[in-house]
Amino acid sequence: MPRPLNVAIVGCGIGNAHAQAYQTLPDHFRLIAVCDIDVPKARQFATAYAIPRVVSDLAELCAMDDLDVIDICTPPNLHFAQVEQVLAAGKHAFCEKPLVASLQHADTLIAAETASGRRVMPIFQYRFGHGLQKLKLLVENGAAGRAYLTTVETAWRRRAAYYDVPWRGKWATELGGALLGHAIHAHDMLTYVLGPIRSVFCRAATLVNPIEVEDTAAVALEMADGSLATLAVTLGSATEITRHRFCFSNMVAESNTRPYSNSGEPWIFTGDTPEASERIAALLEGFVPLPEGYAGQFIRFHQAIHGGGELPVTLADARASLELVTALYASQRRGQPAALPITADHPMYASWLPQ
Numbered sequence: 001m002p003r004p005l006n007v008a009i010v011g012c013g014i015g016n017a018h019a020q021a022y023q024t025l026p027d028h029f030r031l032i033a034v035c036d037i038d039v040p041k042a043r044q045f046a047t048a049y050a051i052p053r054v055v056s057d058l059a060e061l062c063a064m065d066d067l068d069v070i071d072i073c074t075p076p077n078l079h080f081a082q083v084e085q086v087l088a089a090g091k092h093a094f095c096e097k098p099l100v101a102s103l104q105h106a107d108t109l110i111a112a113e114t115a116s117g118r119r120v121m122p123i124f125q126y127r128f129g130h131g132l133q134k135l136k137l138l139v140e141n142g143a144a145g146r147a148y149l150t151t152v153e154t155a156w157r158r159r160a161a162y163y164d165v166p167w168r169g170k171w172a173t174e175l176g177g178a179l180l181g182h183a184i185h186a187h188d189m190l191t192y193v194l195g196p197i198r199s200v201f202c203r204a205a206t207l208v209n210p211i212e213v214e215d216t217a218a219v220a221l222e223m224a225d226g227s228l229a230t231l232a233v234t235l236g237s238a239t240e241i242t243r244h245r246f247c248f249s250n251m252v253a254e255s256n257t258r259p260y261s262n263s264g265e266p267w268i269f270t271g272d273t274p275e276a277s278e279r280i281a282a283l284l285e286g287f288v289p290l291p292e293g294y295a296g297q298f299i300r301f302h303q304a305i306h307g308g309g310e311l312p313v314t315l316a317d318a319r320a321s322l323e324l325v326t327a328l329y330a331s332q333r334r335g336q337p338a339a340l341p342i343t344a345d346h347p348m349y350a351s352w353l354p355q
Contacts, residue, residue, distance in 0.1 A: 001027060002306035005092075008033035008053075008061045010082065011073035012045040014096055018071055019049045021294035028302040029069075035061050058082060062089035069094060075167045076175045080105045087116040092305070094298075096123045097184050099318040101175045103326055103342060104350045106319040113315060121301050121311050122318035126185040127192050128296030129263025130289050135246065135253045137287055138269065139193055143279050145250030145272075147227035152190055152244055154183040155237035156259055160209055169211030171353050177213030179204060179328050183233045186242050188321050189263060190231075193246065196224040197324060199339045202331040208236035219328060250276045264292055326352045 007022060007029050009015040015034070022029045033053035036042035046054045055061060061070055062085060070086045071094040072079060080100040086093040087109075099122045100106055113120045126132070138144050167173035174181060179202075191197065204217040219231035240259035246252065254268045269284070271277030290296055300312035323342050329352040331338035342349060 002302070004028055004030045005068040005302060005305070006030050006032050006066055007069040007071055007094075008035060008064070008067055009045075009071045009073055010035045010058055010061065011075075011096075012036045012038070012041050013073060015045070015071070015073035018073060018094075018294055019045070019051075021298055023049065024291065024295050025299055025302075028299055033061055033064065033067065058085060062086065062091065067091055072096060075173055076181070077101065077167070077173045080109070083109055083120055084112055087112050087118055087120065090116070090118060092118050093120045094123060094301075095120065097318075097321075098175060098180050098325070099315075099322065101353065102349065102351045103319065103322055103346075104344070106315065106322055107344075110315045110319070119301075119305070119311060120315050121297070122313050122315065122321075123294070123297065124185060124188050124192075124313045124317065124321075125294045125297050126189055126263045127313065128290070128300070129261065129265070129292050130287075131255055131265045131267030132189055132192070132244075132263040133289075134265075134267060134269070134284055134287055135193055138251070138253070138280060138283055139248075141283055143250060143276070143283055144246075144248040144253070145276075146248060147194055147223065147225055148247045148249065149227060150190060150194065150223075150229040150244070150246045152183075152186050152229065152231050154178070154186045154231075154233045154242050156182060156235050156240045156242075157237055158182075158209065158215070158235040163209060163211055169209065169213055171212050174213060175353070176325065176329070177204075177206070177211070178215050178233045178235050179217055180213075180325050182235060183217075183231065184321060184325070186244070186262075187231060187324060188317075189244060190229060191320060191324070192317075194223050194225060194227065194229075196320070197327070197340050198222045198224045199337050200324070200327045200331050201337045202328040204328070204332045208234065214332075217328070217332075251280060261293070 163169040204214040208215040215235040217233040221229040241257040242262040244255040327338040
């Protein structure tokens with residue numbers, strides 16, 4: 001068994017979910033340090049997860065010779081500089097979503113990763129639910145057939161108290177609204193299965209709370225494979241759901257509607273013919289489950305680092321996610337379709353933030 005990787009968490013908010021995942025993987029990770037500018041909060045965090053070291057400055061983590069991975073769980077506007085700092089210190093970096101504030105920053109990190117000899121893994125833990133993994137298996141083995149139409153719904157509820165956290169709801173610190181911070185996982189699930197997007201048309205508005213950023217959106221997509229998709233997003237739904245429905249020539253795949261874990265089971269796979277149903281059933285009999293969620297992503301990273309394979313989520317994956325976000329904001333502000341890919345000559349390549 002390859003040795004466990006020593007990891008530190010920066011940020012004690014969503015970092016709790018990461019710490020819980022590491023605790024389920026003691027043969028793969030040892031959580032040895034935590035960092036937060038709120039030292040009492042960091043000490044409580046350390047006590048809860050039996051973490052031996054507490055610091056208040058990322059530089060202190062970067063100076064620790066026995067650390068392999070620094071896991072960044074801080075507000076979005078800090079990510080770019082912190083990932084650069086971690087790579088410069090010779091550590092691997094995990095980074096919560098959204099990775100950075102522009103495609104330019106994403107490309108800068110891709111170059112920095114290559115130069116450093118270390119790896120950056122953006123967090124997209126929804127990819128590893130068993131339901132979505134089964135769909136991925138069926139698509140990769142040709143059982144699904146041609147994609148026709150996909151619908152994605154992210155209908156959550158965020159009340160005024162949610163925005164009492166000072167950095168939320170503001171362009172300068174949260175970097176975007178529901179399209180960036182809330183629906184980003186559901187939209188990543190779409191491209192994880194179907195691949196690149198060709199064009200988008202986006203309507204977005206601020207309807208639910210008096211904040212700077214959008215909290216409601218309706219989007220039409222044309223995928224690169226010629227299929228169509230819709231994205232519906234709101235933070236004003238009294239009943240919270242996340243739902244995916246993929247219509248292919250050979251089958252329909254339907255997720256459950258749990259708002260924060262809909263990539264897990266149960267999913268329903270319905271063949272278009274008895275023969276298609278038999279092939280689906282035969283492939284699913286061979287499905288080998290790994291851990292789901294954060295633990296599923298982390299264990300795959302450990303396997304990739306020690307086995308030399310591809311990371312479960314790459315900077316290129318995060319760039320694709322941010323490319324979609326950039327196109328959505330470009331379409332919404334211009335009131336017309338936006339084409340992908342987005343290159344360095346695009347007016348929003350350096351920033352999608354309002355000028």
